Amino acid sequence: MESSSENLVKTLLxxxxxxxxxSQAKQLHAQIVKTRGSRSVSLATIILGIYSDLNLLKESxxxxxxxxxxxxxxxxxxxxxxxxxxxxxxxxxxxxxxxGWGKLPGRDVFPSVVRACTHLKELRVGESVHGCVIRFGLExxxxxxxxxxxxxxxxxxxxxxYHVFDEIPLSDRVYSCRSSLAQDSEIGILIRSEKxxxxxxxxxxxxxxxxxxxxxxxxxxMPDKDVVSWNTVIGGNVQSGLYEEALERLREMSNAxxxxxxxxxxxxxxxxxxxxxVLKGKEIHGYAIRHGFDKDxxxxxxxxxxxxxxxxxxxxxxxxxLLSEKDDVSWNSVIxxxxxxxxxxxxxxxxxQMLAANVKPVEVSFSAILPACAxxxxxxxxxxxxxxxxRVGFNQNMYIASSLxxxxxxxxxxxxxxxxxDRMEIHDSVSWTTIIMGYALNGHARExxxxxxxxxxxxxxxxxxxxxxxxxxxxxxxxVDEDLLGRAGRLMEAYKFINDMPIKPTGIIxxxxxxxxxxxxxxxxxxxxxxxxxxxxxxNMGPYLLLSNMYSAAGRWKDASKLRTNxxxxxxxxxxxxxxxxxxxxxxxxVSGDTSHPYYDQIHVVLRDxxxxxKQEGYVPQISEALHDVDEEQKSDLLYTHSExxxxxxxxxxxxxxxxxxxxxxxxxxxxxxxxxxxISKIMGRDIIVRDNSRFHLFKDGSCSCGDYW
DNA sequence: CTAGGGTTAG
Numbered sequence: 260m261e262s263s264s265e266n267l268v269k270t271l272l273x274x275x276x277x278x279x280x281x282s283q284a285k286q287l288h289a290q291i292v293k294t295r296g297s298r299s300v301s302l303a304t305i306i307l308g309i310y311s312d313l314n315l316l317k318e319s320x321x322x323x324x325x326x327x328x329x330x331x332x333x334x335x336x337x338x339x340x341x342x343x344x345x346x347x348x349x350x351x352x353x354x355x356x357x358x359g360w361g362k363l364p365g366r367d368v369f370p371s372v373v374r375a376c377t378h379l380k381e382l383r384v385g386e387s388v389h390g391c392v393i394r395f396g397l398e399x400x401x402x403x404x405x406x407x408x409x410x411x412x413x414x415x416x417x418x419x420x421y422h423v424f425d426e427i428p429l430s431d432r433v434y435s436c437r438s439s440l441a442q443d444s445e446i447g448i449l450i451r452s453e454k455x456x457x458x459x460x461x462x463x464x465x466x467x468x469x470x471x472x473x474x475x476x477x478x479x480x481m482p483d484k485d486v487v488s489w490n491t492v493i494g495g496n497v498q499s500g501l502y503e504e505a506l507e508r509l510r511e512m513s514n515a516x517x518x519x520x521x522x523x524x525x526x527x528x529x530x531x532x533x534x535x536x537v538l539k540g541k542e543i544h545g546y547a548i549r550h551g552f553d554k555d556x557x558x559x560x561x562x563x564x565x566x567x568x569x570x571x572x573x574x575x576x577x578x579x580x581l582l583s584e585k586d587d588v589s590w591n592s593v594i595x596x597x598x599x600x601x602x603x604x605x606x607x608x609x610x611x612q613m614l615a616a617n618v619k620p621v622e623v624s625f626s627a628i629l630p631a632c633a634x635x636x637x638x639x640x641x642x643x644x645x646x647x648x649x650r651v652g653f654n655q656n657m658y659i660a661s662s663l664x665x666x667x668x669x670x671x672x673x674x675x676x677x678x679x680x681d682r683m684e685i686h687d688s689v690s691w692t693t694i695i696m697g698y699a700l701n702g703h704a705r706e707x708x709x710x711x712x713x714x715x716x717x718x719x720x721x722x723x724x725x726x727x728x729x730x731x732x733x734x735x736x737x738x739v740d741e742d743l744l745g746r747a748g749r750l751m752e753a754y755k756f757i758n759d760m761p762i763k764p765t766g767i768i769x770x771x772x773x774x775x776x777x778x779x780x781x782x783x784x785x786x787x788x789x790x791x792x793x794x795x796x797x798x799n800m801g802p803y804l805l806l807s808n809m810y811s812a813a814g815r816w817k818d819a820s821k822l823r824t825n826x827x828x829x830x831x832x833x834x835x836x837x838x839x840x841x842x843x844x845x846x847x848x849x850v851s852g853d854t855s856h857p858y859y860d861q862i863h864v865v866l867r868d869x870x871x872x873x874k875q876e877g878y879v880p881q882i883s884e885a886l887h888d889v890d891e892e893q894k895s896d897l898l899y900t901h902s903e904x905x906x907x908x909x910x911x912x913x914x915x916x917x918x919x920x921x922x923x924x925x926x927x928x929x930x931x932x933x934x935x936x937x938x939i940s941k942i943m944g945r946d947i948i949v950r951d952n953s954r955f956h957l958f959k960d961g962s963c964s965c966g967d968y969w
Numbered sequence: 970c971t972a973g974g975g976t977t978a979g
Contacts, residue, residue: 405970626975661976770979
């Protein structure tokens with residue numbers, strides 16, 4: 260008995276890779292300790308190697324800590340094991356200590372060390388390790404080369420600011436870097452000792468590096484590139500936004516008779532998502548199916564994202580449903596896809612399903628779903644999410660904080676939005692723009708202007724969206740002078756401002772000025788701006804609709820109808836007006852003229868009753884803006900059935916007296932409804948919030964927060 | 970040694 264188990268031990272020790280499980284490894288270890296004690300360094304080294312190959316960190320360290328004299332192979336095992344378990348800092352520290360003992364590193368340890376540098380974003384240390392690789396003549400080792408390419412692809416993209424230091428000599432840059440690791444004295448020594456080799460042999464990679472130079476240099480010098488090498492280069496190109504280069508590498512890869520695998524496909528799919536090229540994306544999808552890759556979670560989420568980006572939400576949904584294993588990324592992809600395509604309710608439903616499926620939401624989950632709450636103004640839900648975000652400590656995440664600022668601003672809680680903004684540790688272009696737009700939507704032009712200045716003091720150059728935000732603020736403001744001439748003057752100022760902007764004005768920016776022209780009834784400028792807008796953004800019917808409304812308002816029926824005919828010729832159709840209201844967590848939607856709601860009869864009674872009381876209060880229907888040149892009776896009928904009135908009437912009968920009624924409308928609220936709602940707020944003693952597609956209106960006691968500018 | 974998902978926009 261004794262001898263047969265002895266034979267087995269001997270066989271296993273000769274062939275350690277035959278051990279596949281933790282319990283096998285522990286059994287062998289126990290057997291050795293039992294029969295030969297724990298004194299043998301070579302046996303302990305073998306055992307450590309086995310533990311390390313199985314990624315068993317605790318067991319590896321137990322063996323490692325019992326050495327009085329640590330052999331090279333044991334050092335390497337521990338460095339690898341730390342790295343594989345995500346303890347990158349320990350892995351590097353161990354590597355440095357090993358070098359300090361004069362142990363020689365090899366191809367079996369460099370990939371782990373380089374990987375550790377990559378994860379720690381320690382480019383400087385990584386470069387020193389690269390120097391070490393060159394010193395030991397291992398630059399042609401495939402695994403090491405792949406790891407190095409990956410490191411440069413990831414870290415050099417992150418550090419575009421490096422060229423800022425170009426005029427400083429390389430040596431100073433290495434010593435003065437802010438890296439906490441480089442300040443660690445032992446790793447500092449490593450850097451100093453390896454730097455000279457790096458410079459004399461490897462060349463001045465940092466200094467001359469632009470983008471992926473170092474990566475292609477290593478790639479070209481690699482004698483035997485494998486699929487991983489190609490995948491790394493392709494992935495690096497995609498992450499740097501060099502899409503054409505990535506596709507070119509993909510072609511070269513096939514020419515080299517290497518078949519794209521799961522990694523290749525999930526790396527290139529984002530290219531077609533960005534290009535909105537669903538045909539190419541489908542080709543990849545087909546290839547994935549033919550090679551049995553379509554069950555892969557990575558490819559799945561890339562496909563979901565690609566289809567969603569190409570506005571094919573049903574297709575991304577289908578891919579999602581066919582996935583047998585759905586991880587958090589698959590869920591986040593499909594949720595984000597819904598939200599980005601405006602199907603907010605579906606997005607919320609999927610978010611709930613994700614929680615029900617016991618998939619833990621991560622940061623991305625929240626930044627994906629919060630815009631849905633913002634657009635639907637479901638503040639009660641948004642607040643729940645916010646509470647969770649605070650509990651798990653996600654509130655300093657840039658994406659999440661900006662989404663929260665936007666959600667509160669869009670829900671009319673501009674003070675809360677500001678509080679969150681002020682508590683952010685750093686601000687980027689998006690968070691600045693979000694808070695400026697928040698003030699703009701809430702009608703606080705002055706604060707928006709101040710923040711626009713502050714943003715620039717914060718060294719953030721305004722982009723098109725920021726300009727749009729500040730123009731929105733100005734166009735929504737009651738800041739304009741009261742006399743008509745003054746108004747016209749300010750509009751011309753805005754026109755000049757847009758033309759003088761350092762960036763090319765986008766369609767949306769022109770649209771903002773156009774809506775200001777409408778507020779101030781400046782038809783001449785509106786015609787000019789509408790023309791600019793149709794060139795900047797053809798296919799957008801916004802300018803046609805606005806201009807046509809302005810013609811109608813000015814009684815220029817012929818011009819209005821000519822424009823309408825033109826639109827029809829171009830195949831443009833106005834989306835139906837729709838308003839909705841949330842009552843007891845349920846959304847009730849009303850389309851203009853809609854009679855299908857189960858409570859329509861009561862709604863109609865309320866509307867008729869309201870109409871009478873409004874008239875007594877002095878309300879006169881303002882029909883000048885009605886779109887068509889129809890007779891007066893028809894016009895007032897149209898106004899009577901506008902979707903926002905249906906929603907408000909429903910709000911009145913389904914919520915307790917005195918509570919705020921909150922309505923959302925997909926189009927701009929019309930002048931007559933605006934007047935009527937002012938009266939309704941007074942008569943009914945209700946605050947009424949209407950968020951139209953342009954801004955917020957808080958109706959209170961007969962007046963509106965927008966000061967009648969919108 | 971290599972891969973996927975997120976914030977602002979009439």
